[in-house]
Amino acid sequence: MSSTARLSPWRVSFAVIIVLATVVAGVLGARMYEARATQGPAPEWFAGYVDVTATPSYAFEEGSADSEGHVSDVVLSFIVADEEGTCTPSWGTYYGLDEAGAELDLDRRIQRLREQGAGVVVSFGGALNQELATVCESPEELAGAYREVIERYDLDTIDLDIEGPALQDPASVKLRAQAVALLQEELSAEGKPLAVWLTLPVIPSGLTSEGREVVIAMLESGTDLAGVNLMTMNYGQARDARSMFDASAAAMRSTHRQLGIIYEQAGLPLSSGALWGKLGATPMIGQNDVVDEVFTLEDARRFNEFAVENGIGRVSMWSLNRDVTCGSNYPDTSRVSDACSGVDQGDVRFSELLSQGYSGHAAEAASATTEPDPAAAAPAEDDPETSPYPIWNEEASYLEGSKIVWHRNVYEAKWWTRGELPDNPVLEAWDTPWELIGPVMPGETPMPVFTVEKGTYPEWKGSSAYEKGDRVLSEGTPYEAKWWTEGDSPDAAQVDPDSSPWVPLSAEDVEQDLE
Numbered sequence: 018m019s020s021t022a023r024l025s026p027w028r029v030s031f032a033v034i035i036v037l038a039t040v041v042a043g044v045l046g047a048r049m050y051e052a053r054a055t056q057g058p059a060p061e062w063f064a065g066y067v068d069v070t071a072t073p074s075y076a077f078e079e080g081s082a083d084s085e086g087h088v089s090d091v092v093l094s095f096i097v098a099d100e101e102g103t104c105t106p107s108w109g110t111y112y113g114l115d116e117a118g119a120e121l122d123l124d125r126r127i128q129r130l131r132e133q134g135a136g137v138v139v140s141f142g143g144a145l146n147q148e149l150a151t152v153c154e155s156p157e158e159l160a161g162a163y164r165e166v167i168e169r170y171d172l173d174t175i176d177l178d179i180e181g182p183a184l185q186d187p188a189s190v191k192l193r194a195q196a197v198a199l200l201q202e203e204l205s206a207e208g209k210p211l212a213v214w215l216t217l218p219v220i221p222s223g224l225t226s227e228g229r230e231v232v233i234a235m236l237e238s239g240t241d242l243a244g245v246n247l248m249t250m251n252y253g254q255a256r257d258a259r260s261m262f263d264a265s266a267a268a269m270r271s272t273h274r275q276l277g278i279i280y281e282q283a284g285l286p287l288s289s290g291a292l293w294g295k296l297g298a299t300p301m302i303g304q305n306d307v308v309d310e311v312f313t314l315e316d317a318r319r320f321n322e323f324a325v326e327n328g329i330g331r332v333s334m335w336s337l338n339r340d341v342t343c344g345s346n347y348p349d350t351s352r353v354s355d356a357c358s359g360v361d362q363g364d365v366r367f368s369e370l371l372s373q374g375y376s377g378h379a380a381e382a383a384s385a386t387t388e389p390d391p392a393a394a395a396p397a398e399d400d401p402e403t404s405p406y407p408i409w410n411e412e413a414s415y416l417e418g419s420k421i422v423w424h425r426n427v428y429e430a431k432w433w434t435r436g437e438l439p440d441n442p443v444l445e446a447w448d449t450p451w452e453l454i455g456p457v458m459p460g461e462t463p464m465p466v467f468t469v470e471k472g473t474y475p476e477w478k479g480s481s482a483y484e485k486g487d488r489v490l491s492e493g494t495p496y497e498a499k500w501w502t503e504g505d506s507p508d509a510a511q512v513d514p515d516s517s518p519w520v521p522l523s524a525e526d527v528e529q530d531l532e
Contacts, residue, residue, distance in 0.1 A: 018066065018094070018143055018178060018216075018248060018301070018335045059243075059294055059385040060377025061330055064090035064138055065337040065368050066299070069123065070109040071355045075338040078126035080133045081368065087376050088135040089368070092176055092333055093127075095143035096166055104153035106166050110146050114169050127170060136380045139166055140216065142178035150193035151183055159196035160203070167204075167211065173383035176246065178216040184227045193231075194238035201240060212243035212383040214297060214331070219247040220255035221264045222446045223271030229279065229444060236283040241387050244330050246297030247272055249320075251306050261300070262316040266323050269298060271446055274453060278442040285387060286394035289456070290328055295387075297331030298324060302339060302367040303358025308351050313360060317370040325374040330382075332371050340367050396440075397425035405461045407511065411436050414515035420454070427454040433515065468493035469527055479504050488522065488530070495522040 067077045080088040100110040108117050117123040127137050141163070142148045153159035167175065177197075183189055197213055204211045215235065217228040224232070224245075235242055249265035256264045273292050280287050287295070300312045300320065324332050334340075336355075343350050343357035350359040358367065399408045404422040414435040415421065421428055421439065428439040434450035443449050469490070477489040477496070482503040489496055489507065496507040502518035510517035 018180075018250075018299070059330060059382035061294070061328065061332075061375050062090060062377040062379050062382070063332045063368075063372035063375035064092045064136075064379060065334045065340070066092045066094050066140065067337050068095075068355060069093050069117070069121065070111050071338050073356060074121070075336075076126075077337060078129040080130055080135055081366075082133075083369070083372070085376070088130075088133045089372055089375075090136040090138060090379050091130065091337065092138045092140050093123075094140035094176075094336075095146070095178065096139060096141045096149070097143065097146040098149055098152045102147055102152050104149060104158050104162050106141075106149065106162050114166065124170070136174070136378045137170060137172070138174045138176050138214075138379050139170060139172055140176035140178050141166075142180070142183060142216075144181050148179065148183035148189065150189040150196070151186055153192065153196070156192060156195035156199050159192060160200040163196065163200055164203075167200075173210065174212040174214070174243065174379040176214045176216055179228075179231055180216075180218050180248070184218070184225075184231065187230070190231055190234050194234040194240060197235065198238040198240045210384045212379065212385070213240060214243050214246050216246040216248060216297075216299065218251075219249060219268045219272060220252055221257075221259065221267035221271065222255070223268065223275045223444075226444075229275065232276070232279055233283070236279065236285070242295070243382060243385070244295040244297050245272065245276060246299055246331060246333065248301075248335075249298050250301035250312070250335065251310065253307055256310065260316065261305075261310060261312045262319045262323075265298065265300060265316075265320055269296060269323070269327070269329065270453075272296060274446075275444050278444060281394065281442065285389045286391070287387075288390045288393045291390060291393075293328045294330040296329050297333060298329060299333040299335055300371075301335045303360040303362075304350060304353050306353055311360060314362065314365055314367070314370060317367050321371050321373050324371075331379075332375055334367055334371055337368060399423065399425060401463065403461060404457060405464050409439055410513075413513045416514055419514070422457060425457045427457060428452060429454055435515075466494055467521065467524060469495050473527065473531075477507055479506070483518075495527055496520065497522055497526070 067075050077091045082088050095109060096106045097110060099105040099107040099113065107113050112120060130137060149162050150159055153162060201211050201213065215231060217224060217231060232245060247268060249268055252264050259267065273296060276295065277287065277292050302312055304311055338355055339358050341357050342362045343354060343359055347354060347357060353359065399422055401408060406420040406422050406427060409421040409423040414433065415430045417430055417432050419430045423439040428451040431450050431452055437450055439451040441449055471493070474488045474490045474495055477491045483489065483498045483501065485498055485500050487498045491507040496510065496519040499518050499520055505518050507519035510519040510521060514520070
């Protein structure tokens with residue numbers, strides 16, 4: 018995520034800054050918003066991003082209550098290294114923390130939002146400027162930079178937006194993970210738990226290899242991640258012909274599978290529901306940076322339904338600054354604006370559509386910890402009586418489109434396959450011939466076998482020879498010979514359709530014969 022238009026700040030004297038910062042610090046001493054989750058599942062929450070330094074300035078402090086009076090959190094962005102490239106936090110290189118308090122009234126505006134019952138998350142990184150982990154020299158120094166921001170704004174949740182050069186820098190990936198683990202340990206000892214979200218780019222097939230390495234490094238360092246927030250935007254050629262909703266839903270499903278493997282390999286097996294709760298999504302509303310990608314209001318409605326149905330833990334959007342129709346003085350809506358969406362919204366707001374059903378706050382989940390689920394580590398046993406499709410057989414071969422059941426999940430073959438585990442823990446979707454469709458639903462039974470009346474075709478006999486195209490009945494099911502055969506039971510075609518000389522007939526085939 019990025020921004021382009023920036024304020025040209027009027028620089029006040031250092032002495033005035035210090036005075037104002039001291040006054041504001043006293044105000045922030047008593048925090049108005051305190052909500053901690055000590056047990057049960059983490060709440061699902063919505064928080065739109067706000068580009069703090071973009072022009073025109075967005076009045077996030079005014080909040081926006083829904084019909085039930087709920088005011089959503091905001092994610093303020095972006096904290097990066099200062100303009101000299103040192104390990105000193107700044108807002109987009111334009112403002113130090115004191116300068117933002119003095120020139121943007123940022124501290125006061127945050128406090129005003131909290132007085133309405135909403136919370137604030139601060140995002141570090143982004144697409145532009147230098148991410149702190151790329152310039153800080155030690156985990157301790159980086160943890161100190163993070164802590165300066167956390168203490169300044171009394172944060173319990175932070176967002177680490179890792180993209181661009183920072184995503185491709187192994188040294189900073191390791192340093193960041195060590196710093197966050199150290200910071201969480203220190204704050205926990207002080208009774209101040211810190212929730213940490215990673216925000217990473219994604220394509221319909223899931224996280225990139227660089228993105229996965231960021232997650233893996235965090236878990237290896239001992240960091241307890243609150244979740245992984247996906248930038249469901251700017252897919253480019255990977256989107257293919259899919260709508261933005263379909264591409265985003267595919268990205269979420271793919272990453273859900275990847276995250277399950279990553280956590281299991283880290284010794285923290287999680288249930289499917291827990292994994293959905295550890296996922297977040299951030300679409301870029303309206304016109305994306307890729308010209309032919311537009312996330313519409315209908316995409317937003319459908320994605321909200323998808324998010325609620327699956328229990329996605331967090332939904333955000335880029336950005337609240339842009340959540341309005343462009344004016345007539347902005348004729349080229351295919352060019353991304355920091356101040357409008359590029360689509361005709363009428364009176365509708367993307368934030369209203371995407372936040373439906375998300376009434377929690379980030380702070381309510383700050384104390385939640387990740388606990389392994391022993392039941393998730395043990396594969397579920399399959400029962401033929403409650404499986405809608407045949408149970409996967411290592412000795413069988415499966416044609417493209419074949420559906421099977423394995424460990425109480427339904428899979429579909431993407432191409433011919435034999436002997437390859439449907440739930441083989443591969444992180445790239447193209448490394449497996451199986452696509453996970455979803456779980457076996459309660460009350461499901463085997464798919465009914467198509468049968469016809471006795472006498473429609475001759476009964477199969479093991480002692481008879483059959484030529485290609487001959488049709489027979491076996492237990493009432495009609496079959497056609499694919500080549501000459503003798504003694505090969507047609508029933509074997511249900512288990513091994515590729516090597517069987519028989520193929521089941523469809524109702525349409527039989528109807529044509531009876532006409």
